[in-house]
Amino acid sequence: MSDPTRVLRLVRSTKAVQHLTTFVVAGVSTILLTRLYLALTGYPQIGGDTGLHVAHVLPGGLLMLVAMGLQFSYVGPGPRPLAALLGGVGFGLFIDEVGKFVTSDNDYFFAPSAAIMYVVFTGFVVGAHFWRRRVPLSDAERVANAAHVLVDGLAGRLSARRRAEVLHSLDGLARPGDVQGAAQVRGLLEDVQTRPPSLPHRVEELWHRVGEFFTRLSSSRYALPVMGVLLLAQTAWALVVLVGLVLSRAPHGVAVVGVLVGTGASVVFTATGLWQARRRGRRAAVESFQRSVLTSLLLTQVFLFAVSQFAATAGLVVDLALLGLVNADLARMRRADR
The missing domain is CATH 1.20.58 (Methane Monooxygenase Hydroxylase; Chain G, domain 1)
Known part of the structure; x- marks a missing residue:
């Protein structure tokens, strides 16, 4: 299959994954903060008793417009970190109201909304990483x-x-x-x-420091066993939530099967990685750990979000931290091979 960027004669950016990650982190943080604020304030309506309701999808669209305006109005890479940040906040405000757009009664509290948002964001990040790894920059x-x-x-x-x-x-x-x-x-x-x-570049500097932090962690002698322990703890947490769900006799049969399949696959990949650490070396082990993290992100947490947003959010944070650590370790080993 040909690379679409070659067909369209597009030049890829070396900072694409970084900017997309900024976009996703800003979007997810905006959703969590928005829902927390609304819960604490009793879900107020902008517009009061005038009969008007200004949904936060509107300021979200405005922020995305500002992000595009920065890209259209200035040359060079300077505006991209700020555009990624503002665009992420705007998209978070937009997709937070997805429940209103997929239900006939405009239900903001539509239960599967969290799973829909989760799939969009994780697919965005994972797709960006696979896209870059599949075809390296020329x-x-x-x-x-x-x-x-x-x-x-x-x-x-x-x-x-x-x-x-x-x-x-x-x-x-x-x-x-x-x-x-x-x-x-x-x-x-x-x-x-x-x-x-400059101010826009300080966002980029922040991600650089985060990358350096993960690289230092991954170079530790204890990094590999810590990854394995955290992965097993992550699957154990998902199983604990699952047991609580089964004991409550809640009608979530599909979610139960999805969590079981995801945790089972993650355990297999993690155990394989721990075994390969002695048989085939560190790189094979970390690659297996990466498969375990991605399985948790794309399968386990998706179904977990449908039944327990709190548990899935905690799992999401741990999975993203593990993915950063695993990717930093793999990148470090690739640089050493050059």
Whole structure:
């Protein structure tokens, strides 16, 4: 199957996964904070007793419009971190009211709404990671991304860390002499003056620090057994919730089967990883752990959300932390293999 970005002649961004992650984290946080605020304030209506009700899907749409306006109005990568943040908040406000759009009585409290939101966000993140891993960036795309960053440098808005990051990316070109403009872009990047990071770039700096934190954790000698223990604890938590559900005799037969299948598969992948740690090495073990985390994200937590939003939210936080740790460890090992 051909890559659609090649068919459409699109150049992929080296920061795509980072910006998409910002978007998702902002969206999920907005949903949780919105629901908490509404619960604490007794679900007030904007508009009072005037007969009007300004649903929060409207400010959500406005924020998404602002995010698109930033992208349309400015050149270079500068506005992207802020656009990802504002767009994520706007999308969170929008999809939080999905229950009103899929029910005939506009039911905001429609029970499956949480599962719908969960599937959208997790599919977004996991799809982005698989998309990037399936087709790595070409040398030409890396040079094009460096030229894009150069726009900020020529305008006097490039931070020293970002320049160093881009130059390191150019160092990894397989055949730099064969890529048109590679030497010229490098020369200009080395010549431009750097500045302290601007407000939009501080969002990007935050994710850089988060990535460094996970990388440090993954390099610890205890990282592998801790991953295994956390994965097993995660499945045990899901089973505890499941037992409580069965004892309550609530009518959630499909959800029970889904959680059972998901936790069973996660246990198999985790046990396989622990076994492979001695037989085939760390990389094989971590790859198996990654399958366990993704199974929990895409299967177990989806069905858990349908019956216990609190339990699934706790599981989601743990799964995202584990996914960050596992991906950081795999990325570290790939860099070591180069």
